[in-house]
Amino acid sequence: MVKKQTYTLEEAKRKLENYCVYQERCHKEVRQKLQEMHMIPEAIDVIIVHLLEHNFLNEERFAKAFVRGKFSIKKWGKYRLTSELKKKDISKTNINQAINEIDDENYYNVFNHLAQKQVLSITDKNKYKKRKKLADYLLYRGWESDLVYKKVNELIP
Incomplete structure (x- = not known):
């Protein structure tokens, strides 16, 4: 039988401080981590407040x-x-x-570069399939549809 690891409040605080220092975390990730550590809801709230007060969690x-x-x-x-x-x-x-915070000029440069790079990698000969593949790729990556369709029409006339 596997014994579950238990933590005191102080041990859990230290562990979560290190968890937050290693990489930026959101509240949801921290709460999930504490639940995986089998902490009770009251302890979870105390620890999250501690992390917020000491700027580990922002x-x-x-x-x-x-x-x-x-x-x-x-x-x-x-x-x-x-x-x-x-x-x-x-x-x-x-x-x-x-x-x-994303600079507009940089945003459009990245988009144009990504579209041009992707269009070169599509080997399909059928123009419509090629257009669909490019559009699907850019839309999946979360680019605005008006930008995507304008660029698809520009790159694959």
Whole structure:
């Protein structure tokens, strides 16, 4: 029989402080981690308040770091970024603040580069299939549909 690890309140606080220091976390991730540690709801609330008071947990900072990272590394568009943050229960205000930090010029440059790179990798000879593949790829990555269809028409006339 496997013995479940138990933690005192102080041990759990230290463990979660390290968890938050390692990488920005949202409230939902921290709550989930505490539940996995089999902490009681009252202890979870005490620990989350402690993390907030000592600035280990900051939803605004998390949203901005998330958007920066996913935009620059995964090349996600604003729709995908917004929906992923909503899944993490981030407030609309924090989502908008984070999204607005993306420089418009950089946003369109990344989009154009991504579209041109992708169109070269599509080997389909059928123009309509090629257009659909490009559009699907860009829409899946969360780019706005008006941008996507304009670019598809431009790159595959």
